[in-house]
Amino acid sequence: MFSVEVQHILKAYGNRAVVNDLSFNVNQGEIFGLIGPNGAGKTTTIRMMMDIIKPDSGDIKIMGEKLTTSSKNEIGYLPEERGLYKKLSVIDSIIYFASLKGVDVQTSRERAEKLLKRAEMLPHKNKKIEELSRGMGQIIQLIVTIIHDPRLIILDEPFAGLDPVNTQLLKEIITELRNQGKAIIMSTHRMNDIEELSDRILMIDKGRMVLYGDLTSIKPKYRNNSVLVEYEGELGDIDGVTEKRVHNKATELMLDAKTTPQMLLGSLVRKGIAVNRFELSTPSLNEIFIKVVGEEHE
Amino acid sequence: MSKTLLLAKHEFLITTRRRAFIILTLAFPILALLGLLAAQAIPGMIKPAVEIEKIGYVDEVGIFNENISQGTIRLVSFGTEAEAKKALLDKDIKEYFIIAPDYISTGLIQRYTLKNEVEPGGATQTAIRNFLLGNLLKGNSTDIIERAKTPVNISSTTLTSTGEVAPQQGGFAALILPYVFSILLMMSIFFSSGYLLQGLVEEKESRVMEILLSSVSPQQLLAGKVIGLGAAGLAQIIVWLISANFLMRMASSNFGSIIGVLNVTPEFLILGIIYFILGYLFLAIIMAGVGSISPTAREGQQMSALFTIPVVIPIYFMALIMAHPENIVVRILTFIPITAPITVMVRLGLSEIPIWELAVSILILILSITGCFVMATKLFRTYLLMYGKRPNLNEIIRSFRNT
Numbered sequence: 282m283f284s285v286e287v288q289h290i291l292k293a294y295g296n297r298a299v300v301n302d303l304s305f306n307v308n309q310g311e312i313f314g315l316i317g318p319n320g321a322g323k324t325t326t327i328r329m330m331m332d333i334i335k336p337d338s339g340d341i342k343i344m345g346e347k348l349t350t351s352s353k354n355e356i357g358y359l360p361e362e363r364g365l366y367k368k369l370s371v372i373d374s375i376i377y378f379a380s381l382k383g384v385d386v387q388t389s390r391e392r393a394e395k396l397l398k399r400a401e402m403l404p405h406k407n408k409k410i411e412e413l414s415r416g417m418g419q420i421i422q423l424i425v426t427i428i429h430d431p432r433l434i435i436l437d438e439p440f441a442g443l444d445p446v447n448t449q450l451l452k453e454i455i456t457e458l459r460n461q462g463k464a465i466i467m468s469t470h471r472m473n474d475i476e477e478l479s480d481r482i483l484m485i486d487k488g489r490m491v492l493y494g495d496l497t498s499i500k501p502k503y504r505n506n507s508v509l510v511e512y513e514g515e516l517g518d519i520d521g522v523t524e525k526r527v528h529n530k531a532t533e534l535m536l537d538a539k540t541t542p543q544m545l546l547g548s549l550v551r552k553g554i555a556v557n558r559f560e561l562s563t564p565s566l567n568e569i570f571i572k573v574v575g576e577e578h579e
Numbered sequence: 580m581s582k583t584l585l586l587a588k589h590e591f592l593i594t595t596r597r598r599a600f601i602i603l604t605l606a607f608p609i610l611a612l613l614g615l616l617a618a619q620a621i622p623g624m625i626k627p628a629v630e631i632e633k634i635g636y637v638d639e640v641g642i643f644n645e646n647i648s649q650g651t652i653r654l655v656s657f658g659t660e661a662e663a664k665k666a667l668l669d670k671d672i673k674e675y676f677i678i679a680p681d682y683i684s685t686g687l688i689q690r691y692t693l694k695n696e697v698e699p700g701g702a703t704q705t706a707i708r709n710f711l712l713g714n715l716l717k718g719n720s721t722d723i724i725e726r727a728k729t730p731v732n733i734s735s736t737t738l739t740s741t742g743e744v745a746p747q748q749g750g751f752a753a754l755i756l757p758y759v760f761s762i763l764l765m766m767s768i769f770f771s772s773g774y775l776l777q778g779l780v781e782e783k784e785s786r787v788m789e790i791l792l793s794s795v796s797p798q799q800l801l802a803g804k805v806i807g808l809g810a811a812g813l814a815q816i817i818v819w820l821i822s823a824n825f826l827m828r829m830a831s832s833n834f835g836s837i838i839g840v841l842n843v844t845p846e847f848l849i850l851g852i853i854y855f856i857l858g859y860l861f862l863a864i865i866m867a868g869v870g871s872i873s874p875t876a877r878e879g880q881q882m883s884a885l886f887t888i889p890v891v892i893p894i895y896f897m898a899l900i901m902a903h904p905e906n907i908v909v910r911i912l913t914f915i916p917i918t919a920p921i922t923v924m925v926r927l928g929l930s931e932i933p934i935w936e937l938a939v940s941i942l943i944l945i946l947s948i949t950g951c952f953v954m955a956t957k958l959f960r961t962y963l964l965m966y967g968k969r970p971n972l973n974e975i976i977r978s979f980r981n982t
Binding site: 328331332333334335350353354356358360362363364365366367368377378380381382425 | 582585586589593782785786787788789790791792793794795796799960964
């Protein structure tokens with residue numbers, strides 16, 4: 282059973298389709314990266330999954346069933362637009378939002394104290410939300426998101442506004458939650474974070490799917506037939522190399538269509554060049570994002 | 580506890596802890612108590628004038644020579660106007676008046692004073708009137724003269740169609756309670772629905788709304804807020820009514836004659852509570868709709884005036900309602916949902932309202948509340964998470980069709 286099954290959903294405002302025939306699944310125990318440029322329809326997709334917005338057509342199932350108010354208790358949602366009651370204390374805020382997810386006061390208090398301790402924020406539990414720094418508020422917001430021990434966690438721009446220490450803390454918590462078997466959907470513009478944490482990704486642009494799958498199978502498709510080499514000696518002209526790009530210590534050699542990396546390695550050995558590093562160049566997710574979205578917008 | 584009740588409890592606690600709510604709830608009893616204490620203390624503080632004041636007069640009719648002592652005022656006769664004027668300028672008297680020869684036919688007297696004033700003081704008017712009356716009725720007994728000063732005290736009794744004394748009696752005193760209650764009702768409806776609007780826009784501005792909607796449905800959110808704030812408004816009214824009861828007992832020594840005839844019938848109380856709940860629900864749900872489409876608190880307040888002003892329309896028709904409580908305009912106001920609560924409260928103090936009118940009025944209110952609730956939840960779903968832009972009328976109508 283998938284944690285999330287989205288089938289051909291469509292949402293339009295007037296004549297403009299914000300999400301257009303989008304389908305994807307999210308498995309238990311995986312971090313699923315939802316990426317796309319600004320205005321691609323990520324937040325609208327998430328809001329439809331949360332039943333905050335109704336799709337015009339299509340079908341969404343959470344844990345194999347249509348979402349109801351009570352099954353919302355299975356989901357933890359951290360929206361992009363953060364918000365807590367400024368005048369409430371940290372502990373009261375957490376308990377109130379936990380109660381709306383069906384958790385009794387005693388249990389939510391115990392869990393809140395455990396999570397606050399994990400985030401080294403227990404001494405702040407009686408402070409009002411308005412007295413906290415932005416980063417601390419973000420951490421409280423995350424605790425509110427997971428206080429009810431949800432099976433599906435949706436995080437919209439979770440790292441926005443966090444310092445490196447809190448970013449690392451959040452990454453650790455996300456990884457722990459994945460290891461506990463929870464499904465995590467993470468939407469962010471920070472491609473390196475998606476690359477670091479996600480098992481699979483969905484890239485959307487103008488409401489449509491443009492990339493979908495696990496990164497290990499996506500990345501090879503976007504290789505540009507180049508090799509990173511660290512060497513000693515003089516390269517000179519090499520058959521099959523169309524361009525050389527120097528990056529710090531390594532040099533990226535762009536190969537023509539007929540030349541394979543094995544043929545290049547043979548050429549280098551024959552020329553007597555001492556090769557210290559020879560690595561097939563793989564594009565980063567950021568590069569793939571720019572390439573795919575760029576092509577879409579051309 | 581259901582999510583709706585959890586939301587209601589949260590709203591109730593948040594609202595009743597607001598400084599503005601506490602101040603407002605306590606302000607009425609405290610101000611009334613202070614007023615009452617002042618009313619009891621001031622007469623004791625004002626010392627009655629012990630000095631005898633002299634008012635001169637020139638009697639050109641020739642019959643005004645008795646009853647010259649009127650409380651602290653003594654009337655002094657002068658033979659000519661010149662003598663009276665000299666006494667005034669010498670400050671032997673504070674003023675004088677001339678009773679002209681044709682006074683019996685005209686009733687006119689000419690008064691002269693050194694003061695520039697709007698009209699003679701109350702004590703002076705009473706002294707002159709009683710002096711003239713006493714002399715005009717010379718030869719009659721003191722009782723008749725006293726009765727002539729206050730010839731009528733009307734006491735009315737309303738009978739039912741079977742000739743029994745009606746439980747609900749008319750008169751000014753009977754109007755006080757419905758009037759005061761309708762003002763309190765109006766204020767409580769305004770404040771409670773105002774808190775709802777304020778709370779909604781604040782939650783929208785502070786972005787709490789999306790977190791709430793990830794846990795509850797728009798219907799639960801709206802119902803929870805309306806119930807919680809309505810309970811806060813009802814609590815406010817209960818505090819006012821309890822303190823009013825206490826204050827009335829305290830005031831009975833001062834205003835016993837009025838308070839003694841104040842009659843709160845069970846029908847009045849039951850209808851008062853029904854119309855508070857229905858009136859509040861109607862306006863609160865409208866305010867929720869306004870709140871969901873308002874990007875800021877200020878815009879929300881401006882827009883809400885479009886709906887709060889009609890609530891007070893019955894106050895402008897107060898004279899008509901008092902004079903003709905069964906006039907067709909008054910009946911129409913009874914049936915319009917936004918004007919019904921106040922109109923019914925005022926009418927109840929004056930006459931019986933036919934049961935069919937009350938039934939139709941309540942039915943229209945319930946249907947209007949249901950319709951507004953459906954529309955408000957549609958607005959909630961569409962616009963609660965739309966920040967920074969207010970939709971135009973066409974977009975709102977489209978959202979009713981699409982949601």
